[in-house]
Amino acid sequence: MAPPSSPETPAPRGARRKRPWPDQVHAWPYLVRLEMLVATAVMALLTVWSIAVDAPLEEPANPTKTPNPSKAPWYFLGLQELLVYFDPWFAGVVLPGMIIVGLMVIPYLDVNPKGNGYYCFRDRRFAVSTFLFGFLGLWISAILVGTFARGPGWNLYAPGQYWDAHKVVAITSRDLPPLIGVSDPVAGMIVGAVVVFGFLFGIPWLFWRLRRDKSPGLRQLGAVRYAVTAFFFMSMLGVVVKIGLRLGFDVKYVLATPWLNL
Amino acid sequence: MASEKKGWLSALRRSYVWKSVFRHEYEDTARNRALQISSNVFLHLHPTKVRRHALRLRFTWCMGGVTFLLFLVLVVTGVILMFYYRPTGEYAYHDMKYLEFDVPFGMILRNMHRWTAHAMVITVWLHMFRVFMTGSYKPPRQFNWVVGVGLLVLTMLLSFTGYLLPWDQLSMWAVTVGTNMGSATPLAGHEGPFAELLGVDARSDVRALFTGGRLIGPATLLRFYVLHCVFIPIVASVLMIVHFWRVRKDGGISGPL
């Protein structure tokens, strides 16, 4: 029994509607039977999986025997991977906090009324590309690297490559200020702070000054939403920039202070 | 008419007792279709009518529903596991072996709990992905997205607290890595920036709040067990109730206006 076909005329546009949608069908049987089918398929899959593959159980917990590498559960490996590039206070605490808060504020930042309730890229290019980049390009990629390409000492190994626990990797990285010729520590702190704060706040501020009058999208967003969006967006970009600086130029910290390093 | 049908099933359905439980007829009429949903407390999670596109697997991927199903599977398998598992340093690991070798279907039970937990983390991510791609966090569903992010965090915390319970090398060191980050919390962690302002040490910082001491030990096991079996599931259930209720109140599944 196929659900009754949808009517020819599309639903009228409008934010709030008084009358029911014209294209409705009964939940019983059309929705309930579909849920039943999906639930059955999922249960069958789980049963086969549980019969075929045993959950791991290693030796009893032993606080005196540290495995190398020690890996967090796979869904946190993205954060553990970032420990390579950032200190723990950032990679393990501040960044996850920013991811959670950043996700929560999305609905209040994205005021674009288009693309509500259907798949679409053209009407929301910035939102969709940013989300895809963050989710697939950073979160999922970092998990894949952490799961499959990290071995003893958290060094990089190709999947399947022999894990040499005695592999020596020279640590040659230096902080950014000395690298660009500022060797005095206090001057270096100032340079580092200027770079970090300039990146996080200066660039968005400049962009706003230059583009506000020309872009209806920016004006629609308003100063406060723009500021919050820019902060989260630049922070995400900053993570990428820092990874690039480390891999490309062996930069340890951009901002090094006695209290915290970034 | 349904009442004219012969056979024991029809007779049962016409009986006084049956009718006191199920208050709708079985004839395929619009009224009965609506009553099947609205007179059943569980099915009543659904509206009596849904928009046609909401049925398409291509639209929702059914990921919210599958996530909920996996949560229910975890509750059932988890409660059965609780009959066999004791969260103490002496017994926890032995009870894992006991499940594997002595308890009838114990290994399958444990496997199902574990694999379902992994699957739920994946489906909750996919659900969020779908909701983003269809722009379903836009008005009037902004707040339900926020509730969803809460559920996302709780799902991962549920998985993480459960990871310690087998009390083997894998679980102990994974949780060591995870909780060590807590000691780097600014101000509140003993190795974090500005820790000296609050004067916290390894026994009194936020990490110790969850691990119950300087090291991952039996105290941690007990804390994670209570968090895993009682605290987080209750909070997650409450949030799920809010989440489902809001889906209904926000006009059902999103769709083109």
Ligand code: HEM
């Ligand atoms: C334990 C975790 C969760 C459960 C059990 C759950 C369950 C559901 C269900 C059953 C629906 C109905 C539509 C569908 O199946 O897709 C739904 C819709 C929705 N969920 Fe979730 N969800 C969870 C987590 C999340 C997360 C992590 C988010 C986002 C961050 C989220 C945001 C939403 C929104 C905005 C809707 C409305 C979608 C629409 O109207 O198209 N949920 N959820």
